[in-house]
Amino acid sequence: MTSFGPLSFPLVSAGSVAEIVELLTYLPLISTALSPQFHPRDEGLTVGLSAHTGDPALNCLVVAYSGSALLRLLDMLAGDVPTVTLHLSWSAPNFLANHEDALAGRLYFDAPTSFLRVPADTLNEVCRFSDPVAYRLAIVDLQQTLEQRSRTTSFSEKVRRLLEEDPGKRSNDWVAHELSISRSTLKRRLSEEGTTFRELRESFLRDRAMLRLLDRSMSVSEIAADLGYSDLANFSHAFKRWTGRSPREFRHE
Structure with a gap:
């Protein structure tokens, strides 16, 4: 222990x-x-x-x-x-x-x-x-x-924590504001850590989408809305880009 x-x-x-x-x-x-x-x-x-x-x-x-x-x-x-x-x-x-x-x-x-x-x-x-x-x-x-530890953690980890609150409504401008830095500084800090805001956000959205799809009590449309997508078609397109399958195919398998 x-x-x-x-x-x-x-x-x-x-x-x-x-x-x-x-x-x-x-x-x-x-x-x-x-x-x-x-x-x-x-x-x-x-x-x-x-x-x-x-x-x-x-x-x-x-x-x-x-x-x-x-x-x-x-x-x-x-x-x-x-x-x-x-x-x-x-x-x-x-x-x-x-x-x-x-x-x-x-x-x-x-x-x-x-x-x-x-x-x-x-x-x-x-x-x-x-x-x-x-x-x-x-x-x-x-x-x-x-x-206390969050003040010294990597920017990638800080961004991931902020995305957890509501990934569908978090933009890089909002995240930069929450971290009290400029958008260009956020971009540079993430680049130094080998990633980008878009990569972090899409990775988080992909993981959360797959987790939501395991729950059959939620419709695909409800999941799309929960993740901040304006319509089901946009969500389906993004999900297929991430996984090679549509949300319905993923859920069926």
Whole structure:
């Protein structure tokens, strides 16, 4: 447990599975390589998992390791929770053929995108070492630390956090204003980090769109509106450019 640094104490004192999953919000305090996206539904919670290492193979490792570590933590802190499943967007490696018991029934490959699924009733499962007061005090400390750390984080990470609030309505002018810099400075800083505002925004929109499409209670039109697209045709065109499939084809597969 001590491997998780500032997250260790709140992990141990969490009162429910929901509170453990909530701690993913504070992942930047131990690593900026992984970004979670939360999508609550009546049926439960879906957490999209995307990595930002600049290396596709390393991205796979980050998502697979982090997701499976979370499953192990849930088992350790809340008892066996077999209903929580990890879905990965690549094919199963050959070595798993000889290790079929590894996360049996909880690890799925060839998913449309990488995500963690937690059913609604499982979110309320009680943890073994619940300490509500300690947990809430730890959360306050985490929030303060995250705010302090944000002053020195990369501009790419700062932009991603701002996009999370409402990616469909965030322009580079708005982001530059929120960061108290000029648009040209924002462009230069992101260029120094090997990216652009458009790349960051489209990457975020793509990940959120795929996560939303997993939720069949939302229509494709509702998802398009949620992401700030003026009409379904524009959203479908963008999604096909990102994935090679239309939103309906993606959802059907």
